[in-house]
Amino acid sequence: MNATWLNRASNARLLLFFSGWGMDASAVRHLDPGHRDVLVLYDYREPDAIPHADAIAAYRIIDLVAWSLGCAAANRAAGRHRWCLATALAIAGTLTPEDDQTGIPAHWIDATTANLHKGGWEKFLARMRAPDESRPAMAYTPSPCRDINARAAELETLRHLPPPEAAIFTAAFIATRDRIIRPDAQRRCWAHYGVPTHDIAAPHNPFSRWRTWEELVRETTPSAVAPNKQRIARCFARSGDTYPAAAVQQSAMADTLLDALRTACPVGRYRQVLELGCGTGTLTHRLLNRHRLQTLHLNDITAQCERTAQQARRIAPACDIRSCPGDMEYIPLPGGNDLVISNAVLHWAADPPALLQRLGATLRPGGILATATYGPRNYREIARLTGLTLCYWTLDDWRKALAVRYEILDAAESIRTFHFPRGLDVLRHMRRTGVNALGDAAWTAGRTARLCRDYDRAYNTANGVPLTYHPLIIIARKHPAPHDKTRTGT
Structure with a gap:
């Protein structure tokens, strides 16, 4: 050859x-x-x-x-x-x-x-x-x-x-x-x-x-579906008790994101921080253990937001921790942030460009946007069998969207594959992590059984059946205003 x-x-x-x-x-x-x-x-x-x-x-x-x-x-x-x-x-x-x-x-x-x-x-x-x-x-x-x-x-x-x-x-x-x-x-x-x-x-x-x-x-990407926010909220609310143990990939992403943030901004000091989609605190707890913050605003689409805020206050009693429950695309968001951070959240946005514009408005000049999200190969096995997938952005999409208002400090992606004994275990894993919110059709017993059967037939290997994650890590600094020479986070 x-x-x-x-x-x-x-x-x-x-x-x-x-x-x-x-x-x-x-x-x-x-x-x-x-x-x-x-x-x-x-x-x-x-x-x-x-x-x-x-x-x-x-x-x-x-x-x-x-x-x-x-x-x-x-x-x-x-x-x-x-x-x-x-x-x-x-x-x-x-x-x-x-x-x-x-x-x-x-x-x-x-x-x-x-x-x-x-x-x-x-x-x-x-x-x-x-x-x-x-x-x-x-x-x-x-x-x-x-x-x-x-x-x-x-x-x-x-x-x-x-x-x-x-x-x-x-x-x-x-x-x-x-x-x-x-x-x-x-x-x-x-x-x-x-x-x-x-x-x-x-x-x-x-x-x-x-x-x-x-x-x-x-041209081979399955047709994207618009996220149903009410369904998303219900699924994540139901997974509150099972998420911490099941979210192995999301925990690894949180660690990778904070490591990338430390590398990109080695002497970063963040007085006020906004975290989107805090959930059960996977990223929140790690953030508070690594950084001394004066104020932390926690947002989530579910009522879990306030419970996570209460836990966070016990971890960092000196930090002013406030909860901001609701849809990140519509609720008022606090301004003047030195850091806006999120883990496994932004891919749920119905209008990513509009959300980025909102988040940019909440950042101080020189402030940092740090996110761990997913790319278009995420859950590709499910997309292939059901035709359902979110409108995931590629890393190039992120670069282009951020290029005007931000300096990109880090942009990386990887593929990670988990194996499960059978298709039914894949669906259970998705339910336990709250990500079974694609599409509006009801998942009847017959529909679930067919998907499990098709999954086993299509993907069975000696190691079981695979489920693919496609994490993206993006760290970007908002351009300082022309009259402002101060750069937060460096």
Whole structure:
């Protein structure tokens, strides 16, 4: 296998692209990498020889995209390596390269191989575009080592790859104008492996429809649902007794957030602080144990807010602790804060830009906004099976939204996967942490049983069934007013 880095800038996130048969990086060279490193793998004559294997494994988050027969090579490689995949997307491809029903018929492959020396390669490139397209399928320049014999050997290797037992892909794009791998064959392949599909009106090479990798990856995100605040409040209120023990991930996020805050603002002094979504005090108690505060305003959408305030007063009797119950997007919020902080809260906002504007108004010039929230790969297993997900922002979304009024001191993300014995235990975990508030439809016994059954079928592994968390950590300083040279928190 060969490899080409299209972007290598020590980003935390890697876009790992498996190109199609006979190809290199040319088809996707035009895509803007954004805040991702991009590595293209191709030439599958030795499908188990992964270039830069150690470098790939070092990335905290990997978005895998595979095209055409590269899907089979990608599935084989990802199944043998413990890569931290945030998403895995198949485009115009199959896991069974040679198959009359789910891949390319054997006689088609035979004809392609036999005619490679007789203009067959040029004919193949022509079929990669739609019949009504006059422009070339791609600006493709063969690599010096990719001669006809090399391509023939690669195709021979791919056609004999054994069908995998399971698919690693989270979604597949069916190119409805594909003249290389029939759309109906693609559908049968992904249906067999239980991978959700999306139709795109495009030929076998569809990459001209996207300008950035972010656009391509986002097209697979399930439709977001607007948060139902009353339902959210009820679910969190019911989980008050079980949340502290069950919220292992949220506790880890609180520690990571405070560590990041200390690193970004090593001599931070915060006289007045506003905490949003304090809940049972997961972040509150840690904050008071690390910092001496004069005033702490605690907000939560549930009545737990006052109980947490009472507990906090016992931890820090010298601190003036006040409760501000209600919806953070609508209630009056205290101003003049040196720090606005939240843990596992802001992703519940119905209007994140408007909320950020409100929070900015409560901060002093030079004040700090610190939040631990979730990104779009959060609970991806639930999203895939139910189609329900929140409108999670990416780290790039946060950077862009904060860029005008803030200096970003830290912005980081990671993927963390927990395993449970079965799907029912996943749902119990969600209920105990109060996050079972997606959608308005009632969760009847039958609906719950179907989801548990589908979860077990789709995700069962030797370690149980997974549940993915996608935490984001953002620390930002509000720009000082032009006449104010004082910077709080530094």
